[in-house]
Amino acid sequence: MAGTECGLPINLISPPTAEQELWPHLGTTVSLNCTLQVPDSCSGSVTWLKNGEAAGHLYAGQDTVWNDVSSSVKFISSVLGVNLTTDEDYGKFTCQLQNVSASFTLHKTVQAGHIAAVVLALCVFAALVIGVILYLKCRLNLSLWYRDKYGEPEMNDGRLFDACVSFCPSNIDTKFTNFILKPQLENRYGYKLHLDERSLLPSTEPSAELLMNVSRCRRLIVVLSMAYLEQEWCQNNFRDGFFRLLELSQTPIFILFENQYKDLPAEVIHLLNSQKGTLKTLMWKADSVSPASDFWKELRLALPRKISLSDGKGDPQTQCQDDKDPMLTLNSEATDLDPDGDLGVRRTFYKAPPPRIAPVTRVPDREPTGEVDISDLGSRNYSARSDYYCLVTEPDL
Incomplete structure (x- = not known):
């Protein structure tokens, strides 16, 4: 923008345009530079206005004048420093010399501070932690619900029992099987178990009785305690017997006692860990007695899905026969x-x-009642x- 009251036109050098818009953050200082080219003979100074009124002493302006040695013009530069401490410091600032002016409009902007970023990160982290906790607490319940609602029931397969339980007739194993495992699965969840306290593999080859028992059961549960491993077939060649059990039953279930786990032979632990994909290992702990413990949930997931039948109906495998x-x-x-x-x-x-009865009188023969x-x-x-x-x-x- 140019003026002519000084005989020669007044040119605006800075800012490049007469209207400037800026978005500085609160708490910063902005320097507004207004530079004009005026004739050497022209006198006067740059005036600053805020929102159409004199800026006053609140904003300090610094004027600089220098001459161009190659021509009869001079330059006037005025720098206004605006310290943005409050919202009132924002507005429209105008530099003016005679009829030439340029304006700077300062708009308030919200600065994304570190506190907001930290709060957001903490919220995301808390949501992840809560999600992991809910998954660990509810994954078994969700798996059971999905299996019971959409899982494929194992029925009409000719099996008489849901599981065959093999255990050693020791004092601890017998009490665990007869007074904890069997009542919980049969009375609470409706499973039918076949208990077998004899040696599964008394010889190198499975007996006909073992084949019969396994064929009548949908799963095989082995209570693998220290007393169980002291049986003769376990001490002689547990490895061959172990792989024989994997051939006889699909996904056998091995129940271990936590207080005996550290005393198990290294070979047994190695075999169990090496075949995790073909078997299910469950650990009986001190808190597993509760019906809501993870032990019973994992055991039910390993067992067949049960079908809820109305009163008066028998095994679904005989309903369509x-x-x-x-x-x-x-x-x-x-x-x-x-x-x-x-x-x-x-x-x-x-x-x-x-029966032979001496006939008194001749009566016609008839079928015995x-x-x-x-x-x-x-x-x-x-x-x-x-x-x-x-x-x-x-x-x-």
Whole structure:
């Protein structure tokens, strides 16, 4: 912008434009530089205004004048220092010489301080910590809920028990199995267990009884205590027996006692750690007695999913078989004609001959009363349990 009252035009050198907008932070100092080119013969000084009024003594201005030796002009530079201590220090500042002026508009801005950044970082860290704690506390509950709601139930597979529990008939192991493990799983969660206190592998090859017991159970639970490892087959060759168990059962469950863990042989611990993907290891601790402990939750996750049945209905594996066998019917008043059928043995039944009574008078022959009609035995459907009878051959009968 230029003026002509001094005979020659007055030129604005700085700022480059007549309107400047700045966003300084509160607590800083801003230097506003206003430089003009005026004729050498022109007198006067630069005046500063704030919001259209004289800036006064609150803002100190410093004027500098120097001549251009190559021409008849001089330069006037005025620097106004504005100390932004309060919100009132912001506004529009104008430098003016005669009819030439330039303005600087100072806008208030919010400075992102370190306190806000630290608070934000602490909030993010607290949210992560809370998330980790909730995950550790609730992951088993969420896994159980998802498994019970969307998991695939193991039913209609011909199995009689949910798990076979192998334990040593010692004082501690027997009490743990019969008074803690079995009541909790059967009475509280509805599982059906088969307890076996005999040696699983008394010889190098599994016995027919062991194969039968494992085939009748969906899982295998081994109470691996110090007394269990003192059995003869464990002391002779535990490694071969261990891998034999992995072949017999899908994902066997090994229960260890925390107070005995440090006394376990190094070979046993190494084998358990090396096969974590094919087995489940659970540690019984002092606080595992509580039904809400992680031990029972992890054990239930390793066991099959249970189906909640309404009253009056039996095992779901017999619901779709159209089988009226009293052995497979819940609360049946009929007598089971084959009590050993669950063991895989089919026996032949014969009717006893009618008692000989000296006839007084000739009466027509009739069938003896009180006999149970077994004429439909051949038409019964045992497809749900066909795998139990596969180990029995015709000569065995």
